[in-house]
Amino acid sequence: MNSIMKNTKQSIVEFFYDLQCPWAYIASKRIEQIAERANAQVLWTPVLLGEIYNAIRAPQGKTGSATDVMPSVKRQYLTKELLRTVQRYNIELNFHPRHPIQTVNALRLLHATPQSHRAALTHAFYRLYWVDNVDISDLSLLLNTAQSLRIPYSEPLDSSIFSNKNYHDALSSSTARAIKYGAPGVPCFWLEQYSGGGRLYWGQDRLHFVEAALTSISTGVPLEQMNLLKFYPRYSIENNSKDNSKKVRTLKFWFEFSSMYSYIAYTQLSWIKKQANCEVKIEYMPILIGVVFDRIGTPQMPLTKLNEARKAYNQKDIRDWIQYWNQVGNKFKFRDPDVFPIRSLNASRIFLLEPKILDCIFKACWVDNTPIGASNEILIETLNKSGFDGNALFQAAQQNTNNVKDKLRENNEQAIKLGIFGAPMFQVDDGELIWGQDSINIVLDLLNGWTWQDKYIEIMKKDDERAKL
Numbered sequence: 001m002n003s004i005m006k007n008t009k010q011s012i013v014e015f016f017y018d019l020q021c022p023w024a025y026i027a028s029k030r031i032e033q034i035a036e037r038a039n040a041q042v043l044w045t046p047v048l049l050g051e052i053y054n055a056i057r058a059p060q061g062k063t064g065s066a067t068d069v070m071p072s073v074k075r076q077y078l079t080k081e082l083l084r085t086v087q088r089y090n091i092e093l094n095f096h097p098r099h100p101i102q103t104v105n106a107l108r109l110l111h112a113t114p115q116s117h118r119a120a121l122t123h124a125f126y127r128l129y130w131v132d133n134v135d136i137s138d139l140s141l142l143l144n145t146a147q148s149l150r151i152p153y154s155e156p157l158d159s160s161i162f163s164n165k166n167y168h169d170a171l172s173s174s175t176a177r178a179i180k181y182g183a184p185g186v187p188c189f190w191l192e193q194y195s196g197g198g199r200l201y202w203g204q205d206r207l208h209f210v211e212a213a214l215t216s217i218s219t220g221v222p223l224e225q226m227n228l229l230k231f232y233p234r235y236s237i238e239n240n241s242k243d244n245s246k247k248v249r250t251l252k253f254w255f256e257f258s259s260m261y262s263y264i265a266y267t268q269l270s271w272i273k274k275q276a277n278c279e280v281k282i283e284y285m286p287i288l289i290g291v292v293f294d295r296i297g298t299p300q301m302p303l304t305k306l307n308e309a310r311k312a313y314n315q316k317d318i319r320d321w322i323q324y325w326n327q328v329g330n331k332f333k334f335r336d337p338d339v340f341p342i343r344s345l346n347a348s349r350i351f352l353l354e355p356k357i358l359d360c361i362f363k364a365c366w367v368d369n370t371p372i373g374a375s376n377e378i379l380i381e382t383l384n385k386s387g388f389d390g391n392a393l394f395q396a397a398q399q400n401t402n403n404v405k406d407k408l409r410e411n412n413e414q415a416i417k418l419g420i421f422g423a424p425m426f427q428v429d430d431g432e433l434i435w436g437q438d439s440i441n442i443v444l445d446l447l448n449g450w451t452w453q454d455k456y457i458e459i460m461k462k463d464d465e466r467a468k469l
Contacts, residue, residue, distance in 0.1 A: 011040040011217035013210060014190040016178045017122070018049035019103040022082055022093065025130045027187035027204040028122060029091050034207055038214035044118040046107040047175040049186050055179045056309040071296040073419040077435060084442075085204075087452045088235055092131050101129065102137040104171070105162045109142050111170040112161050117151045124149065184310040193217050202313055205438060208232050209320055229328040235445045244449045248279045251447065254415060254425035256289040257351075258342035258373075260318070260334075262424040263366040265437035266358070267332040268325055272440060276447040284355060286348040289423050290341070291412045296421055321438060333367045343373025345408075349397040350383070352404040357393070360386040 015031055017024035035042045052058075059069045067075050086093045106125050113121050124145050129136045136142070139159055146157055155161065181190050181200045189201045189210045194217070201210050208231040215231075216223050253269065255262035273280045292298075306314065322334050347361045364370035364382045372379045376394060383390030397404055415425075418433060426434040428446040 011038060011191070011193060011214040012043060013040055013214055014043040014045050014192070016045050016047045016174070016183060016186055016188040016190065018047055018186050019106055019122075019125050019129050019136060020049055020100045021186050022095075022130060023204050024187040025093070025126045026085055026089065026091055027189075027207065028126055030089060030204065030207055031189075032119070034211045035214070038211050039218040040214040042119070043115065044110070044122055045174050045178075046110045046122075046171065047178045047183075047186065048104065048107065048171060051172075051175045052179055052183055052185060056184065056307045058184070058307050058310070071298055071421055073296055074298075074421045077419060077421065077433065080432070081435075084452055088233075094131055094133055096129060096133045098133075098135070101135060103129075105139060106136050106142055107171050108162055108164075108167040109146060111167045111174070112153065112155075112164065113146070113151055114153075117149065120149055121146055121151065179309075182309055182312055184307075184313050191217070200313070202317075206317070206320075209324075223323075224327070227328075228324055232328070232441055234441055235450045244278045246278075248281055249276070249447050250281050250283055250429055251443070252283045252285055252427040252430070254285045254287055254420055254423060254427070256287055256423040257344035257347050257361055257365055258340075259289060259423040260336075260366055261422075261437050263362050264318075264321060264325065264332075264334070265424040265426075265440070266362055268329045268437070268440060271329040272444060272447070275444055278447055278449075280447060284351075284358065285411055285415075286344075286351050286408065287411050287415045287420070287423065288345060288348065288408065292415055292420060295416050298421065325437075333363075335367060335369055337365060337369050337371065339371040339374060341373075342371070345373075346376065346379055346394065346397060347372055348408055349404045350379075350393045352407050353396055353402060354388065354393055357383060357386070357388060360388070 013031070013035060015027070017028060019025075031042055034040075067078060070078075083093075085091075110118055110121060110125070125136060125142075128134050128141070128145065134141065139162060143157060143159070143161075146153075151157075153161075155164075161167065178186075178188055178190075181188070181198070183200060184202055187202070187204055189207075190198060191201075191210070191213055192198045194213060199213065201207075201213075208228075212223060212226060212228050212231045215221075216226060251269075251272070253265070255266060257263075269282055273282070322332075326332065342365050347357075351357055351361065360383065361372065364372050370378065370382055372382055380390035380394050383393060400406070420433065422435055424435075424437060426439070426443045428434075428443065431446065434442050434446070
């Protein structure tokens with residue numbers, strides 16, 4: 001995140017959303033509070049998610065859902081993450097048994113609605129979809145809902161409003177603008193006042209970045225001088241902090257040396273231990289993510305298979321996280337390797353023999369640009385430079401000393417059995433999986449004693465259609 005130099009009295013965020021998306025629904029419940037704290041104005045802009053996917057050539061199934069083409073274990077994880085998220089923010093949600101429902105007419109009616117009343121109608125429509133589970137494509141239902149809010153329209157509120165070319169064009173042009181800004185999906189948040197020509201953020205789990213940027217715009221304080229940690233959403237754990245401080249919790253860290261996200265998460269493990277209100281014992285679980293990908297049906301290099309919009313967004317997003325963690329957590333260096341993917345088989349086996357090589361290997365891969373998987377000699381030399389007997393460790397691993405080959409295979413099998421589909425993954429006391437370095441706040445909350453109820457999970461697993469978001 002670059003410094004924001006422009007200073008205005010009120011910052012503005014444009015919120016792009018489609019009623020079909022449950023994550024956009026969650027964002028709609030959070031964005032107004034964030035805007036109020038940041039002295040910002042929200043512009044509510046409905047868009048067609050399907051048209052965004054078509055324009056950027058995002059993989060999608062026959063119903064137009066991006067999750068249709070995901071491995072089942074990832075779909076199941078995202079279902080659970082959705083339910084966990086709505087409980088964290090105390091948001092009511094009932095998954096629609098007929099999802100996805102066509103929303104194009106509802107979105108056109110929202111474009112006919114004055115900006116001053118668009119939030120109210122958006123909230124009403126979201127409730128119809130994600131709480132009441134009614135058919136939001138019903139024109140009479142849409143009209144009656146708008147009438148009940150007594151919205152001052154500039155024309156008669158009847159069925160002719162859905163065929164009005166102005167609102168067809170408004171929806172199309174808004175979708176086109178979101179695509180132009182680089183939207184990989186919804187929800188997206190556009191900050192026009194961000195220096196350098198504006199900035200797009202994607203996902204309700206990036207709203208802490210949005211709030212920080214909006215606050216920087218409204219106050220004139222550069223992001224580099226702000227306490228970014230205060231924007232990072234945490235769940236307040238009451239009454240048990242003293243009891244929890246006496247506990248020892250195990251944090252399993254499932255990682256892959258060739259994963260930059262694993263590296264970033266690794267750099268913050270000691271920070272996590274300091275932040276937690278309990279004693280944390282970290283258990284390191286190396287895996288070969290390529291083996292996992294092969295077994296669950298994911299491309300061997302999924303990052304390279306992303307569409308161009310997603311690739312471009314990911315590049316910005318990873319830089320945001322690198323700056324964020326360097327500012328609030330442990331400082332670290334990072335550079336993209338020239339050789340990728342990184343072959344990590346031998347390094348992972350050697351780690352199981354000598355865990356002290358962890359820092360050496362991660363830094364070789366993601367700081368020093370050392371292609372440790374290109375040859376055995378490079379790996380051995382890398383270990384030697386860090387004070388290890390590289391040749392002895394390599395030979396011991398090759399000879400399966402301490403059954404390291406079997407242990408790595410066991411890790412892979414266990415990961416697949418647990419439902420791991422990427423790296424890093426975390427587990428607190430062998431509990432549920434938490435995916436990604438961007439979910440460290442969830443990990444901390446679980447370490448601190450937060451629990452949630454997943455009473456709908458088994459029902460949703462039995463009906464795979466309901467697990468498609």
